[in-house]
Amino acid sequence: MLKRTLIIFLMLLIGSSVGGGTFNAAYEEQPLDKCFTLLDENNNVIHQTGSKVYAGDEYISVSNGRYKVVDIIGNTARCKYQGEEKMPVLSYDKKTNAWNFNTKELPVVAGKRPTVAVYHTHSDESYVPSDGKESIEGNGGIYDVGQVLVNKLQKMGLEVQYNKNNHNPHDINAYNRSRRTAASLLKKSPDTIIDVHRDAVPASQYQAQVKGKDVTKVKLVVGRSNPNMKSNLEYAKKIKSVMDKKTPGLSNGIYIGKGDYNQDLSPRAMLLEVGAHTNKKEDAEKGISLFAETLPSVLGYSNNPVSQSQAAKKPLESSENKSAGTSILMILIVVAAAAGGYYLLNRGTNK
Amino acid sequence: MANFPLGLIALVVVSILIYFGVAHRVLDRLRLSDRAALALIALIIVGSFIDIPLSSRVTINLGGFIAVGLAFYVIIGAGTAFEKMRAFLAGVVTALALFLAARFLGAEPEKIFIDPIYIYPLVAGVVGYLAGRSRRGAFFAAVMGILALDIGQYLYLTRSGIRGVVHVGGAGAFDSLILAGIIAVLLAELIGETLERVQGGPETEDRPQELVKNLREPEVVQKPLPTEESDKNEKSSGENGGAEDA
Numbered sequence: 362m363l364k365r366t367l368i369i370f371l372m373l374l375i376g377s378s379v380g381g382g383t384f385n386a387a388y389e390e391q392p393l394d395k396c397f398t399l400l401d402e403n404n405n406v407i408h409q410t411g412s413k414v415y416a417g418d419e420y421i422s423v424s425n426g427r428y429k430v431v432d433i434i435g436n437t438a439r440c441k442y443q444g445e446e447k448m449p450v451l452s453y454d455k456k457t458n459a460w461n462f463n464t465k466e467l468p469v470v471a472g473k474r475p476t477v478a479v480y481h482t483h484s485d486e487s488y489v490p491s492d493g494k495e496s497i498e499g500n501g502g503i504y505d506v507g508q509v510l511v512n513k514l515q516k517m518g519l520e521v522q523y524n525k526n527n528h529n530p531h532d533i534n535a536y537n538r539s540r541r542t543a544a545s546l547l548k549k550s551p552d553t554i555i556d557v558h559r560d561a562v563p564a565s566q567y568q569a570q571v572k573g574k575d576v577t578k579v580k581l582v583v584g585r586s587n588p589n590m591k592s593n594l595e596y597a598k599k600i601k602s603v604m605d606k607k608t609p610g611l612s613n614g615i616y617i618g619k620g621d622y623n624q625d626l627s628p629r630a631m632l633l634e635v636g637a638h639t640n641k642k643e644d645a646e647k648g649i650s651l652f653a654e655t656l657p658s659v660l661g662y663s664n665n666p667v668s669q670s671q672a673a674k675k676p677l678e679s680s681e682n683k684s685a686g687t688s689i690l691m692i693l694i695v696v697a698a699a700a701g702g703y704y705l706l707n708r709g710t711n712k
Numbered sequence: 713m714a715n716f717p718l719g720l721i722a723l724v725v726v727s728i729l730i731y732f733g734v735a736h737r738v739l740d741r742l743r744l745s746d747r748a749a750l751a752l753i754a755l756i757i758v759g760s761f762i763d764i765p766l767s768s769r770v771t772i773n774l775g776g777f778i779a780v781g782l783a784f785y786v787i788i789g790a791g792t793a794f795e796k797m798r799a800f801l802a803g804v805v806t807a808l809a810l811f812l813a814a815r816f817l818g819a820e821p822e823k824i825f826i827d828p829i830y831i832y833p834l835v836a837g838v839v840g841y842l843a844g845r846s847r848r849g850a851f852f853a854a855v856m857g858i859l860a861l862d863i864g865q866y867l868y869l870t871r872s873g874i875r876g877v878v879h880v881g882g883a884g885a886f887d888s889l890i891l892a893g894i895i896a897v898l899l900a901e902l903i904g905e906t907l908e909r910v911q912g913g914p915e916t917e918d919r920p921q922e923l924v925k926n927l928r929e930p931e932v933v934q935k936p937l938p939t940e941e942s943d944k945n946e947k948s949s950g951e952n953g954g955a956e957d958a
Binding site: 484498499500526527528529530532533534536537538540541542543544545548552584586588589592619620621626627628629682683684685686688689692693696703 | 716718719720722723724726727730734760761763773810813814815817827828829831832858861865868869872874875876877879881882883884886887888901902905
């Protein structure tokens with residue numbers, strides 16, 4: 362009986378794997394008219410996204426207005442304005458020629474080069490005008506965009522760990538596979554880990570002119586289904602603040618959506634959407650290059666020795682610490698509630 | 713990470729400690745001794761840092777390998793051939809459910825009601841419980857389900873000929889392989905205990921007297937000083953949860 366079950370198990374397994382037609386079919390984005398549109402109370406379009414939107418998702422707009430999705434009708438998401446989001450304050454230091462946070466925070470020790478880890482969960486993502494198609498199995502145009510980010514960061518003196526693993530097929534298990542890549546990168550103790558993607562919306566959503574160049578904007582995505590959500594959102598706000606000061610017009614806001622996106626693995630994990638499949642890859646490369654220029658300020662790094670020594674004197678006190686404290690408290694409350702619930706459940710009487 | 717503010721380091725440390733604390737309790741429920749469970753956790757942590765290349769297409773993480781080994785160990789140690797068969801069946805159903813989910817649920821995690829990382833243990837926990845009211849079955853089903861996905865990716869890579877390596881259990885202690893197993897056991901336990909609570913406690917009719925005695929809540933106030941016999945009783949009562957291992 363056992364032997365027969367084992368044989369059936371293996372046969373079904375192989376059958377379903379081999380028969381899984383999706384494995385060989387190239388991934389296709391949904392038609393552009395199917396992407397989600399976020400509207401405010403006055404029916405103004407706030408944002409468009411290729412990702413599915415749920416009630417409870419939030420969006421911090423380019424101008425820092427915070428919106429919450431309250432209702433979904435078809436592909437339209439109605440949002441309620443929550444007020445202006447309080448963003449970290451920056452000031453320009455003429456001596457060091459750099460933007461610094463006013464909140465006395467310093468993540469990086471003076472002289473120590475920060476490490477940035479980069480990978481791509483969706484290895485096939487490509488840009489139609491430049492790559493010819495939206496999906497190239499295992500070697501999408503997104504790798505060229507990632508390479509530009511890596512080259513630029515290295516040129517600025519940062520340490521980079523770039524993992525080019527292929528996580529295809531592009532299905533719901535892609536994050537399960539890229540989780541392994543993210544975990545292996547985290548063994549090298551990076552200061553931040555970045556998963557580079559592109560969106561699936563009309564080109565106009567991302568097309569922009571920044572510093573006189575045609576570029577695509579960059580959107581930050583924070584998953585709200587993981588315990589690090591608060592810390593990662595604080596981190597995203599820091600990145601956006603620097604982007605807004607250093608390269609105005611580059612940011613396409615922060616989307617806080619349903620999902621984990623491997624962000625439970627680190628409180629400094631970020632998902633980037635660099636343009637959409639409808640944009641030119643060359644514009645996305647220019648966009649990510651400008652984005653790279655913001656990271657040293659975000660991570661408190663400057664290859665200018667004056668700025669380093671000044672920064673080192675600042676005490677460790679930051680919004681990140683506060684958000685981490687809240688997260689720890691929430692985790693402890695959840696664990697205590699679960700343990701208490703389990704204890705009560707076990708106090709049943711015998712029938 | 714060494715450059716993180718203190719708060720972030722505390723967050724990482726607390727999360728890891730709680731995760732391993734829960735993992736230890738779960739392994740405890742799989743009829744492993746306290747010490748064996750602790751040793752396994754230590755082995756999985758150390759193993760997380762070691763990747764063993766099996767071929768140009770497959771690499772296995774030692775932590776993941778230990779989890780797969782443990783899944784087979786708990787099933788081999790199962791009481792009856794019938795329980796083993798039910799666990800294998802749970803593995804098959806979980807693997808099929810996950811393949812079907814990959815095929816029909818869309819490609820982006822946000823397109824489904826729950827993140828994929830929690831779908832694996834959810835399916836395995838429910839299937840494992842239904843197949844045998846067994847925690848061990850749930851653990852086995854979860855691990856086999858994830859392993860089946862890896863076999864699926866291997867077949868996809870070799871058939872399509874595109875570059876790529878399958879990293880079995882590659883995220884070590886934080887891999888879905890182990891995460892799914894742990895959550896599936898907790899879920900099977902939760903379902904079992906809840907159903908038992910709803911029916912007003914464990915069934916005692918036609919059960920051996922010794923078992924019924926152990927199912928009762930210990931009377932703390934009148935508890936006599938520990939003797940060799942009471943120690944034995946306590947130990948066996950700890951093993952009787954709602955999710956029974958037949």
